Amino acid sequence: MKIICIGRNYADHAKEMKSELPKEPVFFFKPDLAILRGYKFYKPEFTNEIHYEVELVVKINRVGKHIDEKFAHKYYNQIGLGIDFTARDIQRECKAKGLPWEKAKAFENSAVLSKSFIDKNELNLNNIQFYLTQNDQKVQVGTSADMIFNIDQIIAYISQFVTLKIGDLIYTGTPAGVGPVKIGDKLKGYINNEEMFAIEIR
Numbered sequence: 001m002k003i004i005c006i007g008r009n010y011a012d013h014a015k016e017m018k019s020e021l022p023k024e025p026v027f028f029f030k031p032d033l034a035i036l037r038g039y040k041f042y043k044p045e046f047t048n049e050i051h052y053e054v055e056l057v058v059k060i061n062r063v064g065k066h067i068d069e070k071f072a073h074k075y076y077n078q079i080g081l082g083i084d085f086t087a088r089d090i091q092r093e094c095k096a097k098g099l100p101w102e103k104a105k106a107f108e109n110s111a112v113l114s115k116s117f118i119d120k121n122e123l124n125l126n127n128i129q130f131y132l133t134q135n136d137q138k139v140q141v142g143t144s145a146d147m148i149f150n151i152d153q154i155i156a157y158i159s160q161f162v163t164l165k166i167g168d169l170i171y172t173g174t175p176a177g178v179g180p181v182k183i184g185d186k187l188k189g190y191i192n193n194e195e196m197f198a199i200e201i202r
Contacts, residue, residue, distance in 0.1 A: 001032050034109065034111040043181070044087070050087060055082055060076055069152050077120050130191045155170070
């Protein structure tokens, strides 16, 4: 199982990160060990600045390579929600040196994933509303309508480079509003006001 994450897929987030808007999807990987098991996230010792990034997550349901965009909808039928935890201080350091920054993204437990998924037929894929709360305050609010690249475009693009397999997860990018967590914080994620996950920072 692969975890494929899309970067800079919301214009407002790209601006808050002072990054250029991409002309094609930007993706990177997390290992399967990145999936958080349980509801407690323990801040790793190697970073002083962990940021949350809430994202819609697509679960792939069939094997495909070189998928045409018009057929991409056949390769998934469920949408979930997750967090791409990022060690922002490590990421900045790596970027400043022109180095890869996987260690800021791919560490263990860095991928929160909702235990349940929603059948895509129950959603308007062009306008999925989702948000994240931190201690019951909304900190990120997004809609799939604001994606630079939609789900089908993302699947078609990624499949040019790697074979997608059953169970692969695609984190589709985060809207503006990313920020730091501290010990004791409680984070909850919602799709269309349905709670998808609840975790505590330890």
